[in-house]
Amino acid sequence: MKHRSKMVAVVSILALLASILTTASGSATAASKPHSASSPPKVVKIAWPEQVQSLDPDLTSEALPYDIMALMGGTLTTLSANGKSVEPGLASKWTASSNGLTWTFTLRKGLRFSNGQPLTATDVKATFDHQRSDKADPEIGDFSTWKQETVKSPTELLIELSAPQPSLPLILAAPYHIIFPAGSVANKSFYKDPISDGPFKLQSMSAGGTQEILVANADYYGAQPAIPQVEFLYVPSDNTRVIELRANQIQVAGELAPSDLKQLKSNGLVGQDAKQYGSYMIWMSDRKSPLSNVNVRKAISDSIDRAQINQIIWNGGNTPIGSLFPSTMPEYLNDIPTAYNVAAAKKLLKGTPCANGCTIPMQVRTGYPIEDEMATIIAQDVAPSGITIQIDSVDNAVQGTNLGDANFQMALNWLGLEVPDPISWLDLAVLSTGGIDSLFSGYKNATVNALVAKATSASGATEAGYIAQINAIFAKDLPYVPLVDYTTSLGLTKQVAPYVTLADDDVFVIASK
Amino acid sequence: MEGPRAPEASGLVKRSGYSTEPELGGVSTGPSASGSKRDRSAVHWLLRRLLQVPIVTACVLLIVFILLRVVPGNPAVTLLGVHATPSAVAALRHEMNLNVPLPDQLWLFVRNAATGNLGNSLVYNVPSTALIIPALGTTLMLTSGSVIIALFIGVPLGLLAGFTRSVAIDTSIRGIAVTFLAIPAFLIGFVLLLVAALKFHLAPAGGWGSTFLGDIQYVWLPAAALAAYLVPVVIRAVRQSTKQTLELEFIEATIARGVSTARLAVRHVLPNSLLPLIALIGMNVGGLLGGAVVIEAIFNLPGVGTVLVTAVNNRDFPVIQGTTVVVAVLVILVNLGADLLSFVIDPRIRDAE
Numbered sequence: 125m126k127h128r129s130k131m132v133a134v135v136s137i138l139a140l141l142a143s144i145l146t147t148a149s150g151s152a153t154a155a156s157k158p159h160s161a162s163s164p165p166k167v168v169k170i171a172w173p174e175q176v177q178s179l180d181p182d183l184t185s186e187a188l189p190y191d192i193m194a195l196m197g198g199t200l201t202t203l204s205a206n207g208k209s210v211e212p213g214l215a216s217k218w219t220a221s222s223n224g225l226t227w228t229f230t231l232r233k234g235l236r237f238s239n240g241q242p243l244t245a246t247d248v249k250a251t252f253d254h255q256r257s258d259k260a261d262p263e264i265g266d267f268s269t270w271k272q273e274t275v276k277s278p279t280e281l282l283i284e285l286s287a288p289q290p291s292l293p294l295i296l297a298a299p300y301h302i303i304f305p306a307g308s309v310a311n312k313s314f315y316k317d318p319i320s321d322g323p324f325k326l327q328s329m330s331a332g333g334t335q336e337i338l339v340a341n342a343d344y345y346g347a348q349p350a351i352p353q354v355e356f357l358y359v360p361s362d363n364t365r366v367i368e369l370r371a372n373q374i375q376v377a378g379e380l381a382p383s384d385l386k387q388l389k390s391n392g393l394v395g396q397d398a399k400q401y402g403s404y405m406i407w408m409s410d411r412k413s414p415l416s417n418v419n420v421r422k423a424i425s426d427s428i429d430r431a432q433i434n435q436i437i438w439n440g441g442n443t444p445i446g447s448l449f450p451s452t453m454p455e456y457l458n459d460i461p462t463a464y465n466v467a468a469a470k471k472l473l474k475g476t477p478c479a480n481g482c483t484i485p486m487q488v489r490t491g492y493p494i495e496d497e498m499a500t501i502i503a504q505d506v507a508p509s510g511i512t513i514q515i516d517s518v519d520n521a522v523q524g525t526n527l528g529d530a531n532f533q534m535a536l537n538w539l540g541l542e543v544p545d546p547i548s549w550l551d552l553a554v555l556s557t558g559g560i561d562s563l564f565s566g567y568k569n570a571t572v573n574a575l576v577a578k579a580t581s582a583s584g585a586t587e588a589g590y591i592a593q594i595n596a597i598f599a600k601d602l603p604y605v606p607l608v609d610y611t612t613s614l615g616l617t618k619q620v621a622p623y624v625t626l627a628d629d630d631v632f633v634i635a636s637k
Numbered sequence: 638m639e640g641p642r643a644p645e646a647s648g649l650v651k652r653s654g655y656s657t658e659p660e661l662g663g664v665s666t667g668p669s670a671s672g673s674k675r676d677r678s679a680v681h682w683l684l685r686r687l688l689q690v691p692i693v694t695a696c697v698l699l700i701v702f703i704l705l706r707v708v709p710g711n712p713a714v715t716l717l718g719v720h721a722t723p724s725a726v727a728a729l730r731h732e733m734n735l736n737v738p739l740p741d742q743l744w745l746f747v748r749n750a751a752t753g754n755l756g757n758s759l760v761y762n763v764p765s766t767a768l769i770i771p772a773l774g775t776t777l778m779l780t781s782g783s784v785i786i787a788l789f790i791g792v793p794l795g796l797l798a799g800f801t802r803s804v805a806i807d808t809s810i811r812g813i814a815v816t817f818l819a820i821p822a823f824l825i826g827f828v829l830l831l832v833a834a835l836k837f838h839l840a841p842a843g844g845w846g847s848t849f850l851g852d853i854q855y856v857w858l859p860a861a862a863l864a865a866y867l868v869p870v871v872i873r874a875v876r877q878s879t880k881q882t883l884e885l886e887f888i889e890a891t892i893a894r895g896v897s898t899a900r901l902a903v904r905h906v907l908p909n910s911l912l913p914l915i916a917l918i919g920m921n922v923g924g925l926l927g928g929a930v931v932i933e934a935i936f937n938l939p940g941v942g943t944v945l946v947t948a949v950n951n952r953d954f955p956v957i958q959g960t961t962v963v964v965a966v967l968v969i970l971v972n973l974g975a976d977l978l979s980f981v982i983d984p985r986i987r988d989a990e
Contacts, residue, residue, distance in 0.1 A: 175947055177716060177760045183729075185718025259728035260713075262721040312762065331767045332947065334939055357844075359937045360946075364843050367830050368937070371842040491950075521710030521952050524719045528726065537719065552720055559722030 164350040164623045170376040170632065171359035171368060176333035179326070180315035181300035182254075182261040187630055190299045190542060192356060194631035195338055196238075197302025198321035198345075200229055200248065201293045207401075207452075207544060207628040210293045214243065214303060214321065214345070224288030224581070231279040236343040237305055238325035244278040250306035252283075265551055265559060266295050269580075290583035291545050298542040299631055323349050323634065334358040347636035350623050354634065362493070366615065369393060375620040376632075380613045381493055382438045388615040395615050397441045398626040402540025402610030403450040404498065406486065409533055410603055411566040414477035414484065418601060420511075423472040424484075425605045427509040429464035433501050434608055437494055443609045448553060448598040450609045452628055455546045455588075457595045460602065469509040481510040486534040487526060490517045495536050498607070502536075527564045538610045539563060542629050546591055550576045554598060567603035679980065686976065690969050697965040698750070698958065702743055705954050711735065712759045712952040733759050746958060755959030760951045765959035768944050773963060775845065776940035778852060779932065780925045782860030784918055787867035794868075795875025796902055796910065799883065810876070814869035822928050826862040826935035833858055843937035859936035866928050867921060874917050878910040912983050919975025923968050 174188040181193060200215040215229040235243035256267040269289045274282040283292070295301070303321060308314040318326060323346060324338035340352040357374065359365045365377035366384050370391055380388075385395030406424070414420045430444030443451045446460030461468070473479050488499040496517075503513040513534070518526070526532045541548055551558040555576050556568040572594055579590035614626055623635040713729040714721070730736055737745075749756055755765040798810040817825075834842035840858040882888060883906065891905055930942030941960055948956035 177951070178762070183716055185716070185721065260717065260725050260732060262717045262725050264725065265722070316762075330939075331763050331771075332761060332939070332944060334943075357937075358943075359843065360934050360943070361937070363827055364830065364935055364937055367827075367835055367842045368844070371835050371838075373842050373844060519710065520950065521712075521715045522708070524714035525709045525711060527719050528714060528723060539720070559724070560720055564719075 162619070162622075164635075165375065165619055166351070167353040167355060168351045168376060168620050168624060168634070169355045169357055169374040170378060170624075171357045171365045171374040172378045173358070173360050173362070173365070174379075175358045176329065176336055176356070178315060178333075179318055179329070180312065181263070181302065182258045183315075184300075185262050188356065191631050192326075192336055192338065193302050194299035194322070194629075195324045195354060195634065196318075196320040196322045196326055196341070197299060198235075198243075199297055199299065199301050199303070200231075201297040203294075203297045203543060203627070203629055205627070205633070210297055213297065214248075218293055220288075220290075220292075224290060225285050227283040227285070227292055228276075229281045229283070231281070232345055233279060235321065235345055237319045237321050238341045238343055239319045240343055241305060241319070242278075243303065243305075243321055245275045245281040246278070247306045247309075248281050248303050249273045249275050251301075251303045251309050254309045255301070263298070263300050266298075266301070266548070288581040290581070290587070291547050294543050294545050295548065298629075300542065321345075323636075324354060327353075349634045350637050351620070351634050354632075369615050369617065372617060375617045376624055377615040378612065378626075380615055382441065382611070382613045384615065385613055386439070392618065393615050394618055394621040395613065396626065397438065398612045398614065398630075399443070399450075399452050399628065400540050400610045400612060400630045401450060401452050401542070401544045401628060402538050402630075403445055404495075404536070404538045404607045404610055405563075406502070406605040406607065407527070407532075407535045407537055407563055408565055408604040409530055411530060412533070414482050415533055417476045417478075419472040419476050420478050420482075421602050421605065423469040423476075423478070423509055424506055424511060425602060426461060426465045426472065427469040427506045427511070428502055428605065428607065429505045430462050430607055432464070432505070433498055436501060437497055438608075438611060442611050445606050445608060446599075447606060448595055449546065449549060452609060453544045453546065453549070455549075455591050455595070457592070459595060459599045460606065464505065466508045469506075473510060478511055481512070483512040483514055484533050485514045485516050486536060487516050487518050487523050487532050488536050489520050489523050491519070499536050502607075528560075530561075530564065530566065532564075535564075540610050540630065542631070544628070546587075547576070547580050550579065550591075550594065554594060554603070562603060565603040567601065569597060569601065572597055682980070683977070686973050690966070690973070693969055694962060694966055698747070698962055699743075701958055701961045702746065705952075705957060706739060710952045712954070715951045716760060735759075746955070750959075750962065755962070756955030758948075758953050758956050760948075760953045760956075765956045768948075768956055769941065769960050769963055772939055772941045772944045773967075775852075775856075775938055776926065776929050776933070776942065778856050779860055779863060779929055779938060779940060780922070782856050783863035783867060783925060786857075786861050786864035787871050788914070790864070791868045791871025792875050792907075792911070792914075795872040796879055796907065798872065798876040799879025799910070800898070800902060800906075807876075810872060814872040817865045818869040820865065822862060822866055822931050823935055825865045826859065826932055829858055829862050830935070833861075843935070845937070845939055855936075855938070859932045859938060862936070863925065863928050863932045866924065867918075870917060870921060871914065874913050875910050878913050879906055882906050882909045912979065915975050915979050915982075919972045922971040926964060926968065 172188050174186055176189050176192060177186065178184050179189055179192060198214045200213050201210045202213040204211050214231055214235060216232045218227060218229045220227050231245060231248070237243050252273055255261055256264065256270060258264065269285045269287045271284040271286050276282055305319055308319065316329065320326065320341065323341060323344045325341040327337040327339045329336045335358065336356045338354045340349050359368060362381055362384065365374070365380065366387065368374045369377040369388070370393070382397065385397070388395040408415045408421060410416050434440055434442045434444050444462050445451055446458050446462040447456050449455040449457070486499060488495055499515050503515055506513050523535055523537070527535060539552060552560060553563050554567065554572050556562050556573060562568070575590045575594050579587050582590060612626060612630065616624060625633050627633050711730065713726045713733060713735065717725055717729060746756060755769070757763065758765055758768060761768065794810050798807045801807055830842055833839045841855055844855055846852040846855050888901070888905065891901055929940060930946065933940040933942040934946065941964060944956065945960045948960060
């Protein structure tokens with residue numbers, strides 16, 4: 125009897141274990157079978173190596189929160205699919221006064237937030253007032269010429285400027301300028317579950333930002349999305365994202381190593397290199413020797429084999445650049461030599477502090493395999509010219525602090541924008557009064573500052589003329605060294621690939637029905 | 638007929654000198670002078686160990702607090718990005734109360750922690766406990782799962798290696814143990830993901846469920862990966878202990894009575910071999926939690942390791958401090974529990990104390 129009850133207990137435990145494993149097996153198998161139909165799925169799961177810190181546009185600068193904001197938030201204007209022009213968003217039209225100091229934005233009729241509440245010009249004004257007054261807002265520079273906004277009617281807003289800002293409609297297309305309800309915009313806790321006005325609305329967000337579920341917003345003014353639910357999941361490991369994609373547990377894997385794409389394609393998946401409005405660079409502090417010497421900076425630039433970097437890391441799929449601007453922006457001008465030329469580098473080094481060799485430390489962020497690989501190639505490339513690059517691995521937070529404190533000589537990093545606005549780029553990249561000291565370099569050029577100020581108020585050919593002059597000065601002074609375009613690699617299942625794209629402005633676009 | 642093991646069959650009884658008391662069950666048979674003296678020493682021992690908990694926790698807390706302030710990097714920069722202007726960073730630092738003098742910050746943290754308030758996450762603006770507690774559940778499930786798997790695999794193999802007279806079997810088992818010990822956890826994790834999850838669909842390829850049963854579907858594979866660290870330790874301990882037990886006189890007497898090998902192993906050798914495992918597992922909890930950080934990242938589990946790594950990357954001081962304190966207390970308590978259990982059921986330890 126005792127034996128028998130023991131047997132029964134053992135069998136029961138084994139049966140329970142078997143049923144659990146069978147359930148696990150069943151669910152995994154179900155998930156692993158891709159749908160054969162070409163119709164869009166009901167849900168797309170996007171895995172990203174980032175957690176959403178905040179959906180408050182004033183409290184983030186990361187790609188993933190911007191992706192979510194772009195899907196759930198409405199902006200006055202939007203970027204066209206090819207990123208070349210500005211199109212209506214919440215605003216159906218906009219006009220500038222002849223002197224460029226007053227802009228009138230007219231909202232679409234019948235706009236509603238995702239809770240059904242009407243969206244009016246009052247909400248737009250409140251949102252901009254809040255952003256302009258928040259000193260911690262990293263994008264506060266976008267409002268530097270703003271004087272005030274006036275609500276002319278529920279659908280009409282006037283924006284008065286102290287100086288012309290022709291790029292205003294373009295700037296307002298950025299995902300961090302989404303419009304929130306007037307009564308909530310200043311409330312910090314509102315952003316844990318924000319009401320929105322884009323094609324999607326937030327259904328849930330985990331406390332640590334590891335999972336965000338968006339569902340189609342029935343109150344959206346435009347066409348409904350073809351995929352009604354989008355889930356963003358935090359999956360830190362690159363390899364795990366690839367495995368989950370292959371198992372069809374996720375349908376989009378972001379921020380992959382470019383070398384993963386070949387493997388994906390051989391497994392019947394889709395791999396994409398999406399170029400962004402940004403570029404990888406070696407940021408340099410020009411304040412101290414030897415990098416205060418322009419010839420040393422140029423010698424480093426000449427001795428970097430950008431084509432090799434592109435070949436090894438991106439299998440030739442990226443673009444080596446010798447330009448202040450990335451190749452994805454119209455202002456791109458490849459006027460800095462990009463050919464690997466050690467002889468020219470050695471010639472430049474004559475008479476400099478590095479004439480007989482020198483060692484320069486370069487801070488490289490840990491956890492970014494592409495930057496790690498790039499740093500190794502750069503150090504090997506530059507060595508024959510007599511300059512030893514000492515790679516200092518630091519984490520992102522340490523590098524951020526060191527850059528702000530000018531506690532570095534060289535740092536590998538990238539600069540990118542959400543919208544291809546050349547003025548925003550110049551503010552960050554070469555303006556010594558732009559807030560981050562010409563991309564932390566300490567580079568000060570009064571002529572460049574004056575040209576940026578002129579370009580800010582100009583448009584069309586005049587603006588292009590100023591920017592061309594800035595490009596030329598940049599190539600001559602080379603305060604830091606551009607390398608290649610900033611490119612994001614992602615993998616998709618074949619079923620979702622026709623419906624999900626990563627646009628040049630680094631945000632996901634879900635096709636409409 | 639099955640029956641309780643006779644006291645004379647226990648090698649422990651003979652060795653520890655408690656020849657008149659059946660001590661192996663851990664219960665004293667009656668009051669005696671030596672018994673009450675032993676009880677008093679047990680209470681002293683317990684009090685001493687309990688007193689260590691707040692002292693060690695306070696030391697951990699202080700060290701973490703100081704280290705965090707020494708290491709460069711601040712949460713305002715990580716939130717706003719490197720392109721944020723210094724004035725924006727300064728404004729956010731002010732909002733986050735990071736400009737408060739350090740002694741005041743420390744006092745505030747200690748005062749709040751004493752009441753169970755570990756502060757609000759600087760990044761997510763939610764109580765740190767809202768991030769740590771659910772994650773702790775995941776990590777506990779992962780580590781306890783790995784202990785169960787390690788025992789399930791390690792004990793039979795250790796017994797077999799201890800029992801066998803075949804050099805080939807013993808060497809093979811020890812070879813497997815050494816190999817597992819040498820392979821990094823992340824590699825085992827990826828191999829399991831590729832083979833068990835992707836190839837044979839035995840488990841989901843990472844992620845986490847939303848119910849207890851659902852969680853088990855997800856946890857067993859990472860638990861198996863984490864167990865790879867503990868299995869060799871268990872094998873070696875059980876093998877060693879088995880060999881020692883087999884050398885004892887009562888075993889020879891039991892064999893002479895014609896007891897089968899299986900019965901000898903299960904009824905007489907195994908209980909003695911399992912005793913050292915309690916302390917061993919207690920000591921390895923810290924290592925398991927360290928391994929869990931890697932395994933959680935590979936299998937995408939929302940555990941304490943994930944919370945801690947993210948908090949460190951973001952310089953989210955309250956969450957780092959809170960997680961460290963919680964993990965430290967957990968390790969101390971598990972060690973204390975293991976010691977207590979060993980103390981209760983192993984008369985040799987009581988005697989030593």
